[in-house]
Amino acid sequence: MLRTRVESDEAVAQREGLIRRSSQLMVNWAERWFPDTYVFVVCICIVVAIGATLHTGQPIAVSRAFGDGFWSIIPFTMQMTFVVIGGYVVAMSPPADALLRRLARIPRTSRGAIVFVASLSILMSLINWGVSLIFSGLLVREIARREGFTLDYRAAGAAAYLGLGCTFTLGLSSSPAQLQANASSLPPDLRAISGVIGFNETILTWQNAVVLLTVMAVSLAISFWTAPSRRTSVTAEELGVDLRIDSRADTQSNRPGDRLEFSPVLTIAVAILMSGWVWNAFASGSPFAVLSQLNTYNLLFLMLGLLLHWRPRSFLESFRQAVPAASGILLQFPFYGGIGYMLTKVVNAHGSSASDAIAHCFIGLTDNTGIFSILVGVYSAVLGFFVPSAGGKWLIEAPYIMSAANQTHAHLGWTVMVYNITETLPSLINPFWMLPLLGILKLKPKDIVGYTTIQFLIHAPLVILVAAALMLTFTYHAPVLPPH
Template sequence: MTHSQIRPESPTPDTRLMARVSQVIVSWAEKWFPDAYVFVVVACLAVALGAAFHSGDPMAVSKAFGDGFWSIIPFTMQMVMVAITGYVLAMSRPVAALLRRIARVPSTSRGAIVFIGVLSILLSLVNWGLSLIFCGLLVREMARRTDLSLDYRAAGAAAYLGMGCGFTLGMSSSAAQLQATVSSIPSSLLPITGVIGFDQTILTWQNLVVIVLVTVLSALICYWTAPGRDATRTAADLGVDLDDDQPPVLTRQRKGDYFEYSPILTIVVVLLGAGWLYNAFRSGNPLITMSQLNTYNFVFLMLGLLLHWRPRSFLDSFVRAMPSVGGVLLQFPFYGGIGYMLTKVANAQGVTLSDQIAHWFVNVANDSGVFSVLVSVYSALLGFFIPSAGGKWVIEAPYIMTAANQLEAHLGWTVMVYNISETLPNFINPFWMLPLLGILKLRSKDLVGYTSLQFFIHTPIVILAAALLMPTFTYLPPVIPGR
């Protein structure tokens, strides 16, 4: 089918209205939305001013910023490896072939955008890194189709949906994982929350309801906001080269290259890694083991080695993946500084800015329904400044869960209320877009016009759903092992 033979799509009036609204936001974002680096620096300055006003000690704020700047370097490296190992794996010939096969499934550009969005959410329930990288590369593969005329921006935004409304509802939930593992719960938090199993959080029927709700809602928004043919901008229109990541044809040039083109070293390393993985998975719940970032990255690294088979192919793909992580390396340290300014700078009474914000919300709540809404709003607001679900939960949990006990709100669903709302800022905050933007070779302004509309529609609906589901639970006191 040639480009001129593409079957026209006839959107309904409602669809055209939503598409026009989305294009207004897209147009605004293209003109005014700053680069992700500007966003993080502005957020950093806002928190610094707030902390200085709260504490009255600008020098303490400056010290906290410097102390925190390198505090999440291990986490930064983990995020870099998530992007690189996913990219390397997807650049292997077997996975590239699978991507090409999947990319042929949708028959229309609108259907392709919906397909990518739903797949992004479903994959994120297993692992957010898999969702982000696989769907980003799937967008590139679909964009190569000459019979689709795919809007590259809308498709890229759809690939990001798992980070905006999916990953904390499944196995990728750092908060649920932490609360289910007694050895991971901070000693100061354990008496407040006890151990909360998955059967009280991600495996409840209420959570399934939310998963279905956000998936259907996201798919409808993708469908309604997909631009018409006149407004469509393909990868070529945006100046994106789709052929710069194709696996090169490998040929050995000299005798010294023997081991680079032989699978011998790959076999040795993979066997060595397989022994470690066997022990790691044998000693605990496989789902929890796989959800650990180091284990996840190790698995993907070993799979990448195995599927590339020859070291030269693996090394070439690793180098090609490097541009996708530049933004992560630059911006993550700023978030470390923001986290310290929020949590380490106290006033004369020993209260930090994070404490002050949390206590304000807790004091306003008078029943579990209102409490659910306040937790949602607070988690979403703080998520703009600390977009790390696990790290932010450790900050919020002592105050939120103390209030939950006092109000006799279900502890497991309180964790899920946090999870449901915590990801909403990701639709606007470009923090987690960085690996995807590197793969797509776009800037945050190209996607945020579409993702911000997802934010505005999702926010009131999911917060209300979380509050309405709270009364379906019965309060259970904290379960503390050994007591």
Template structure:
């Protein structure tokens, strides 16, 4: 049974639903028919960007060379993102997390209330770690879907689980741009003189940033609840042929051979975690804590070690890792293509030495003034983010132009980073790339949820741009601090 046929069979009841529900269902029906698979999406993006480079005057050879050179350019970041997903999955599938998920799944009394709960959990978790947000949100959806009496719309709940990635992740501790700017060692030498070091206190911990985050949390949850179909029109997991369960999916058989006893003993876990604690304590004692938490490798290390501790026994931990790997498959195969897109945009030059990225950047920056900067750069970042869904990698491409413009226009440098962060998350709502780990957990396709997330995008876009513009008036420019 397909989602389309199920929704169509209940079409007569949709007239009784609110306008947001009808709009979300309409977008979803369109997406189910026309939205491509995530890999097809990135392949189309490669072709579009390549054609744009040719139109810009780059030679076919230059475009091809950029494509090949860029294919592996994000390999380190690819592995970091894969480990974010693995770390989040391992922590979320631990016994303590499963008990938390079970407790949360018992709270809602209605299917629409369940969707709102998923949205809130996803957004709050994203402020800590976007991988945890995806996996924890997905597992909560499965637990709620097992409560068949709720008649929760599985698609709307899945979209709600994705809101952390489309609304707030870049405003939290796992913000790649904020992390890069807070650590001098992470910044390219060419960028450091332009931006200097910008601590978290001037980016994600600004009260203006917290205002945007709270507003997005409230708005996103409201939209998720109001756009979720009611019990008469909901497409449940059961209707989609998806088996949802609240049971612990990790089953560990008892040891059968003497050589297996260490796999089932916590001895090695305790020793490894003690070593990890020593390293973490050293990291946080030798430098400011804001710098210590600014490394994505540190995040991944801590999440993996916490996951190992929560699973307690190595065997259970390893099973969790194995189960996490399929959720990273889309990341592993598609990120190289996004690296190629970035390379074509920034390396395929015409006879004047100008790339497509240069053309886009200079066009937007030339239209900007000090007060229009947040709007212009916000729109630009959102558009480019649709083609390059990479928080840290994309920032390294944009930062030289964007931050130089911020200096020239006397715009608060930390706010310039936050303009990027808030706007960069917006295209995630309709770009299937970041959906991949969640879709793997929920056995869904991007087209199943993009109708609901597109509705969120329509609501978020004017709110985010307005707040970025209005709050900029409360900040003053300070020259870059260069260590």
């Protein structure tokens, strides 16, 4: 059994620090009790269905909302599927494989490797969370392949997740900040309340930099102190993870029908065809804004993978090997679509949905800007546990959050960021966003959630209090509303 060797080193564990011992207790608990991601999402689904029924008294309407919402995020599901596949295809190309091997040789110790992965994950997430998630996961696999190097595969996997679990909403991947800065993306009712809020009021403020540095420092410190010792580390081999990459059938075929599969002609033709679209996309807007769009990101990664593999046969083989890693996304994401609809689309006799009731319960408790910030953070974290989708959820909740912010004279830009910062915290427990990474690492959520839960327990109160304190450094400005 997996825990046998760790339990035999109990005396060693007792001499380790308090944080590390606490993390190991959490890891042991998660390995024993944390369910598979499918079981997790179905349990949440049942809880939300019961709550929505009690709130609205309309069981048939709740059931109908679940069915209507089940397919509501299929475009996003496919986008996430291609995040995994595109990352895999690029990483399995010879040039990317060489880069990963070079980076994997940098760390000298297991603990250093875990901090190294966490640092790269956090920094890359500020540009694009998809790059952070995929590249960090592949880097962990490459480090784990090093001969004679003992790496706790679970702790390293948790470190690879920190960019998405802690910091991606503080950078250019912040969906609410992107939406608020783009007039054409704002629904008329929200724009009439908040106006357009530029990046200089959200992600480019010095207050956001303070939060980022604080979160990064704390995340790396936790990763360092919770990393198991060499004697108590559990490797990928001990977890039953096969790190080998299937060999690709690149042998030249003599069959005339196969010749194009082994020729770069088609690759060059497709690259030329797409070059005009890529040039137009980047010429029409900010490069960072373009890269923050999942469709653009996925297309660029697939094209990059095609070019790096050069020959279609190699590209097709890598694509085939990548598909199984996305199976959890394809099965489970539709359930989250149903959950979102049950929370937001079914209303009671007063026209209030379950999501509305939760929001008003939190936000209507005070007119103090500091306490208002705390309540927004707590509310965002609570609902984010059930509906982990920052951008789409913001469009639903923003009208009453921003109305309350105006009433309490809270800074609108920082209200967006408080919501932003805390909305991602439940991702450290809810396996929704873990699925692409788990597919790459070939792990289950129970393998890493013990470590990410420690991150959550420390970050949640810290981030909420820091964000609330920083709200007091802002001066309220009434929104600049569009002309009628």
